[in-house]
Amino acid sequence: QLQLQESGPGLVQPSETLSLTCTVSGGSISSSSHYWAWIRQPPGKGLEWIGIISDTGSTDYNPSLKSRVTLSIDTSKNQFSLRLNSLTATDTAVYYCGRGKHDEDWLDPWGQGTLVTVSS
Amino acid sequence: QSVLTQPPSVSAAPGQRVTITCSGSRSNIGVKYVSWYQQVPGTAPKLLIYDNNRRPSGIPDRFSGSKSGTSATLGIAGLQTGDEADYYCGTWDISLGAGVFGGGTKLTVL
Numbered sequence: 427q428l429q430l431q432e433s434g435p436g437l438v439q440p441s442e443t444l445s446l447t448c449t450v451s452g453g454s455i456s457s458s459s460h461y462w463a464w465i466r467q468p469p470g471k472g473l474e475w476i477g478i479i480s481d482t483g484s485t486d487y488n489p490s491l492k493s494r495v496t497l498s499i500d501t502s503k504n505q506f507s508l509r510l511n512s513l514t515a516t517d518t519a520v521y522y523c524g525r526g527k528h529d530e531d532w533l534d535p536w537g538q539g540t541l542v543t544v545s546s
Numbered sequence: 547q548s549v550l551t552q553p554p555s556v557s558a559a560p561g562q563r564v565t566i567t568c569s570g571s572r573s574n575i576g577v578k579y580v581s582w583y584q585q586v587p588g589t590a591p592k593l594l595i596y597d598n599n600r601r602p603s604g605i606p607d608r609f610s611g612s613k614s615g616t617s618a619t620l621g622i623a624g625l626q627t628g629d630e631a632d633y634y635c636g637t638w639d640i641s642l643g644a645g646v647f648g649g650g651t652k653l654t655v656l
Contacts, residue, residue: 463645472548473583473591473634475645488644522590531638531645532581532596539590 428453430523430537437543443511444544448523448537450504456481461526462499462506463533466519474519478526479506513544549574550635550648557654563623566651568635570616574646578638580618582611585632585650594633595620627655 434446448462455462464476477487479497487495491510499506510517520541524533551569558564568580580598583591593602595611598618610621618635635648 465645465647472650473636473647475636475647478645486643489642526645527596530579530581530597531636532579532593533583533591533636534593534596534602536590536592 428525428535430525430535432521432523432537432540434521434540434542436541437545438513439546440513440515440544442513443509444513444517444542446508446521446523446540446542448506448508450506450525455499455504455506456501459528461528462497463524463526464497464508465522465524465533465536467522467539468516468519476508476510476521480528515544518542518544548649549639549642549646550637552633552635552648552651554649555652555654557656558625559656560625560627562625563621564625564653565622566620566633566635566653568618568620568648570618570637570646572616573641574616574637574639575613575618576616577640580611580613580635580637582609582618582620583634583636585634586630587632591634622653625655629653630655 429451461478461480463478479485496509520539522539524536582595585591598613599611608623632650639646
């Protein structure tokens with residue numbers, strides 16, 4: 427079945443840029459009926475939608491993060507990626523990737539998540 | 547402050563039924579499908595309900611969903627201790643042009 431796996435650094439310095447990759451296995455990232463999402467969860471807090479990207483490269487971002495976020499997709503590698511710049515301690519969170527369904531907007535499956543700590 | 551509003555916590559005894567509400571607006575729940583997720587601490591969220599009231603394969607029929615106007619409700623019948631988790635509602639907001647979640651509800655099975 428489809429599986430997603432996040433990868434990237436666990437510790438990033440303040441003011442620097444976070445780069446995370448989500449690798450999709452057990453299926454193709456090229457799907458006209460699905461999109462690919464990033465979500466984060468600060469420690470002890472709720473879920474926050476970061477943004478989505480389709481297999482054509484079309485994106486939508488959370489307005490509160492839009493100025494700092496870039497999503498990209500590499501269909502040849504079955505991967506999609508997140509870049510978040512100008513990091514502060516408030517960006518410390520578990521970052522999840524997931525597959526979403528166009529027009530229905532449910533997310534399934536999710537990756538296991540990766541904890542990113544912003545600290546010097 | 548979340549776009550969707552959920553009660554911070556609910557509790558009930560084993561075997562009983564509990565409901566969790568999710569309140570939104572005409573730009574999100576009022577016009578889009580609602581999904582529900584279960585998150586056991588330390589693990590990734592899992593899809594419980596999609597398209598307001600449909601259950602993915604493998605989700606028991608003790609879990610149900612409904613939507614009316616700008617609110618949605620998750621129902622859990624025959625509560626088990628294994629149901630203790632955080633529950634989140636989610637949907638799309640057409641004004642924001644982004645997905646949104648509720649703040650989450652912690653379920654305690656007494």
